Amino acid sequence: MTPRTENLRLWVGNWFDDQGDPETYVEGCDTAPEWLADDTDDFRSFRDELAAHIRDSSHKPLAGNEPQWINDEWLRNLHYDLFGPEPPPGDAYPVAPERWGRARWTPYLLHNVGRSDETSGEGAPAWLRARGLTYADIDSAPDSEHFRPEPDGYQERLERLTREGARPAHPDEPWYDQHAT
Amino acid sequence: MTAGDDGGGRVQYAVHGLLSAWREHDQRCTEVLDGTRREAENLARMLDGIDGLAGVDGLDSLGEQVAGIMKTGTAQAEHELRRAGESYATETRALLALLTGDPGLTTAAFTLPDPGSGIAGIVATFTTDTSRRYVGHLLGDHDASSTQPADAAGTAATTGTAASPAHVDTFTAMFPDHLRPTITAMITHPRSHAIQAHGPDVTDDALQARLTWRKDPVGRDNHAHRWTLHDDGTVTTNHGVGATAGRFNSIEALANPLQAVVHACGNTTDGLDTYLNANSKGKIARIYVPATLAGLEPGDTAAFRGAGAKTAKMADDWQKGRTYAMHNGADPMPIVPTNPTVDGADPGAAMIFRKAGDRWIMTTCYPVAQQPQDFTRLRGSTS
Structure with missing residues (x-):
């Protein structure tokens, strides 16, 4: 299991609450290339851990009792906003790179573009340039979305990942009593 | 919709509009049908009471005839109203199929509710859990919702870029003498805007304007915050806000969370520095102070929230609809009053600290209904 480190918790918690404070979220995305280059405060470890949590559906950063899939999709959006269209390694449900911006919107696009x-x-201009997007591309597909519907077989996958110890069980999940550690 | 057309948010916007219209239609149905039934009963009673009619050829059954006509009329009205309801149902289901990614929604069999059967009847026409939840959240807010036109947002008061000295005095008076210079510097730095953006001078109108049209309550005029209502009704700004906009109703309430943090750090600048350094990344520390620790009372906070914006997805969809309204000069998205301290599952205050040079300042502090999981939560003591 990838444990949620204090490093990841503080990066996400301090910077990326898009609901309560879009301003800091946007500033974080704008500063990410600099943090990555300098490895500021272990930013590269944060990037790798973020990717691992997406791969294993092993983190639930959102407030309230949001389903794991919604959290996964939110983390995919954050990953794109910070690092661009290349899917995180091992992601079983990658978003096709060409959909980003055109048919898939994210907090950065919502708040800053x-x-x-x-x-x-x-x-925004530098952020768009780095992702090969123009203003005309944004939301150009009629079925533009920011969370996809939960795919078939996802719950079975979650149960397996929980059973194999790749992710923690949560109290609202049917297998919680069985797999909680 | 074609590429280049400004379609972003159209579906999210339309879902709100259609469901609101359907709910209002349903309420009118209730009134019309109740009224028609009452009239029929009145008429029947009236005719019943005229003794002279009895035995008069052709007139003795008048009461029955009139009652029959009224009954038919009522049934016809019901039929027409039901057909209107059917249009709402078909349109809304098609849009929700797009939003929830569930194409089956448009083809699944459903039962149209009797006109006037209320929110439950509307919700029941949707055939999946996801869509029923979505519509339930949205309509659950409908009757309490209101809208603020863009020109009303334009005249909403702004607080100005500098916190008033009186407010700063009231704020710092809540702290021990030896800390007052530090606290003053923390809340009056040019990047600090807690008092201006979340203090008691932010009016309800200004909160509504911030939420509905992203109008900066401070009124800053730089590229990041400038707000313009154009002649064609469209609005442009880069000011950011989520699906909730809130304030503290007094300077004392606004100072309470910082007081709790400073207290937990032993009431020393060094203690505060150590705590914020330990919880920072990239020169930002965000601290969540639960309402109980901050001593927040129900009357201390106020907010408005996007109608139906009760989940992460619905909050984002509501904001997408807002973008549509701003880009196209469309009618405002609906909002509801809410009090985070009362309505929240885990209420408290979120505070953002930033290291400016070698000292920590507080950039902002706002009331929150529940905290995202990764926030640093203040415990009773930091050591």
């Missing part, structure tokens, strides 16, 4: 440089945050 308008229809021009003037109507977007100051970091």
Whole structure:
């Protein structure tokens, strides 16, 4: 199991609450290339741990009792907002790279990207350039989404990952009593 | 919708509009049908009471005839109203199929509710758990919801970029003498905006304007916060806000969470520095202070929330609908008043500290209904 480290907890908790404070979320995404280059406060370990949690469905950062799938999808969006379209290694449900921005929106796109440089945050032009997107691309597909519906077989996969010890069980999951450690 | 068309958020926006219209239609049905039935009964009673009619050829059955006509009329009205309901049902199900990614929603058999059967009747027409929850959350907020037109947002008061000296005095008076210079510096730094953006001077109108049209309650005029309502009704701004906008109703309430943090750090600057350093990444520390530790009372906080925005997905969908309204000058998205301290599952205050040079400042502090899992939660003592 990838334990949730204090490093990951503090990166996500301090910077990436898109509901309560979009401003810090956006600033974090704009600063990510710099943090990555300098490995500021173990940012690279954070990136790797984030990818592992997405692979194993082993983290639930959202407030309230949101299903694991919603948390996974939120983490995929965060991964894209920070690191770009390459799916995290081992992701069983990767988002096709060409969908990002066009048919898949994220907190960064929601909060910081308008229809021009003037109507977007100051970091948006560089962020879009790094991802090969233009303003005309954004939301150009009619079925644009930010969370996909839970795929068939996902619950079986969760149960297996829990049984194999790759992820913790949560009280709202049917196998909690069986697999809780 | 074609590429380049400004479709972002159209579906999310339309779902709100359609469900609201359906609910209002249903409420009107109740009134119309109740009224029609009452009139029929009144008429029947009235005719019944006219003794002279009895035995008069052709008139003795008038009461029955009229009652029959009224009954038929009521049934016809019901039929017409039901057909209108059917249009709402078909349209909404198609849109929700897009939003929830469940194409079966449009083809599954469903029972149209009797006109006037209320929210439960509308919810019951949706055939999947996901869609029923979605519609239930949305309509659960409908009757308490309101909207704020963009021009009303335009006239909402702003608080100005500097906190008033009186507020700063009230705030710092809550702290031991020796800490007051530190606290003053923490809340009056140019990047600090807790008092201006979440203090008691932010009016209800300004909260609604922030939530509905992303209007900065401080009124900052830089690229990051400038707010413009254009002649065509569209709104542009880069000011960011989620699906909730809240404030503290007094400076004392706003100071309570910081007081709790400082107290837990032994009421020393060194203790505070140590705590924030230990919990920071990239020069930011966010601390969640539970309402009980901050001593927050029900009257201390107020907020507005997007209607139906009760889950992460629905909050995002609501915001996407807001983007649509802003880009297209459409009618405002509906909002509901809420009090995080009362309505929240785990209420408290979120505080953001930032290291400016070699000292920590508090950039903001806002009321929250429940904390995301990864926040640093203040315990009674930090050591």
